[in-house]
Amino acid sequence: MTSFLASSRVPMLLVLVLFTLTSLTGSSLGNFYQDFDIIWGDWRAMILNDGELLNLNLDQASGSGFQSKNEYLFGKIDMRLKLVPGNSAGTVTAYYLQSKGSAWDEIDFEFLGNLSGDPYILHTNVYSQGKGEKEQQFYLWFDPTADFHTYSILWNPQRIIFYVDGSPIREFKNMESIGVPFPRYQPILRIYSTLWNADDWATRGGLVKTDWSQAPFTASYTSFNASNACVWINGASSCDSNNFSPPAWLSEDLDSTNLDKLQWVQTNNMIYNYCTDAKRFPQGFPPECNMS
Numbered sequence: 001m002t003s004f005l006a007s008s009r010v011p012m013l014l015v016l017v018l019f020t021l022t023s024l025t026g027s028s029l030g031n032f033y034q035d036f037d038i039i040w041g042d043w044r045a046m047i048l049n050d051g052e053l054l055n056l057n058l059d060q061a062s063g064s065g066f067q068s069k070n071e072y073l074f075g076k077i078d079m080r081l082k083l084v085p086g087n088s089a090g091t092v093t094a095y096y097l098q099s100k101g102s103a104w105d106e107i108d109f110e111f112l113g114n115l116s117g118d119p120y121i122l123h124t125n126v127y128s129q130g131k132g133e134k135e136q137q138f139y140l141w142f143d144p145t146a147d148f149h150t151y152s153i154l155w156n157p158q159r160i161i162f163y164v165d166g167s168p169i170r171e172f173k174n175m176e177s178i179g180v181p182f183p184r185y186q187p188i189l190r191i192y193s194t195l196w197n198a199d200d201w202a203t204r205g206g207l208v209k210t211d212w213s214q215a216p217f218t219a220s221y222t223s224f225n226a227s228n229a230c231v232w233i234n235g236a237s238s239c240d241s242n243n244f245s246p247p248a249w250l251s252e253d254l255d256s257t258n259l260d261k262l263q264w265v266q267t268n269n270m271i272y273n274y275c276t277d278a279k280r281f282p283q284g285f286p287p288e289c290n291m292s
Contacts, residue, residue: 075229088113090199090210105183
């Protein structure tokens with residue numbers, strides 16, 4: 001009996017260690033039942049395939065949405081999305097991190113629908129202490145309605161990087177040294193996603209309205225991954241544990257290959273950059289726009 005117990009301790013200890021690591025660093029490839037709560041839309045938000053798929057639906061009565069059970073302070077977070085197909089004009093699929101309160105922090109992906117055959121617009125923004133107005137917009141280089149694609153956010157104390165299928169499309173650096181707020185003081189950012197009607201502005205400035213004969217509109221989600229994220233639990237970050245070394249992503253930067261990818265996307269696919277909109281900022285651009 002003694003020898004059996006002794007031999008059993010190693011695998012049992014391994015199981016306990018793996019369980020602890022998963023709990024402290026966030027969810028691995030996720031299960032929507034375990035990782036998210038439906039917060040809006042009743043039956044319009046549906047978790048399917050034993051928790052591996054989540055669909056949001058929009059009809060003329062209501063949109064729908066969900067939020068993460070966990071709260072985060074910094075992380076590298078992935079989600080695979082398939083957007084509303086066909087005539088999606090007037091609809092917005094939003095996928096973002098946000099804190100609460102009047103001085104909230106927020107990191108945004110928003111997908112602005114369009115007429116059949118016209119490209120989606122990917123709208124990005126960063127808010128800190130309730131201040132945003134840092135929009136960049138892109139055309140995607142593929143049809144985001146034909147299959148699932150991975151949309152990722154890397155958020156660490158030095159920078160925020162937006163990725164599409166592993167390619168960086170935008171970097172927002174921490175420039176607090178020149179007075180630009182950066183989201184790193186509010187450890188209560190949850191992950192949210194919503195599908196809603198915004199035909200007063202979403203498509204061609206509101207000129208194209210939602211065609212409700214095409215409803216319900218559906219966006220689909222799978223393969224959520226927050227295994228590389230700091231979960232905020234009982235007033236402390238899981239990444240502050242004395243038992244673990246800081247994860248590499250907590251100080252991750254763009255290497256030369258990814259800087260080239262970023263430059264390519266911004267040269268070929270960016271359609272709006274607040275840092276070049278002189279009409280919007282007649283008194284001068286925000287200070288971060290003057291930094292290389």
